[in-house]
Amino acid sequence: MSPWRMTRWERGNLPPETDPIEPAPGADGPERRHEALVSVRLGPAAPGSHLVEYLRHEPCAVEAWWIAADVDAVVRLSAPSVTMLHRAVADLRLRAGVEVAEANYILRALDLSVPERRRDVPAWEVSAA
Numbered sequence: 001m002s003p004w005r006m007t008r009w010e011r012g013n014l015p016p017e018t019d020p021i022e023p024a025p026g027a028d029g030p031e032r033r034h035e036a037l038v039s040v041r042l043g044p045a046a047p048g049s050h051l052v053e054y055l056r057h058e059p060c061a062v063e064a065w066w067i068a069a070d071v072d073a074v075v076r077l078s079a080p081s082v083t084m085l086h087r088a089v090a091d092l093r094l095r096a097g098v099e100v101a102e103a104n105y106i107l108r109a110l111d112l113s114v115p116e117r118r119r120d121v122p123a124w125e126v127s128a129a
Contacts, residue, residue: 034085035062035078035106038092039071046097048072054096060088071100 042051048066055061055075063076075092079085089103 033078033080034082035076036085036089036103037106038075038077038089039100039102039104040073040075040092040096040098041071041100042073043097043099046099050097054092058088058091060084071102 040051042048051073052064055064058077060077060079061075062078065074066072067074077085077088079088085105089101092098093101
């Protein structure tokens with residue numbers, strides 16, 4: 001493999017646990033997971049079974065769905081660091097027979113719970129945001 005395609009720890013510089021870009025999770029909170037939804041279009045010569053087999057062995061792959069759209073599938077990836085997540089997206093492009101892979105990185109979940117309304121403010125004055 002070309003050294004330009006390798007990560008720093010694959011070249012022998014740093015193991016992923018000591019990467020200074022990604023801080024180690026503290027003992028005071030849960031581990032932060034970074035996630036992405038990747039839209040995948042298979043190449044003309046790549047069978048869908050190749051993608052499925054690849055995803056079964058990909059540790060970052062959490063869920064995947066075949067969909068009826070401009071793309072063939074959507075894959076949910078999850079990793080403990082952004083570096084590992086980028087690597088998983090790149091590996092989809094390089095090794096899974098994928099022609100197009102567009103990643104949508106998840107920043108945070110939306111709070112869909114209904115906020116408690118204050119009694120002194122009319123309902124029409126409460127902000128929707």
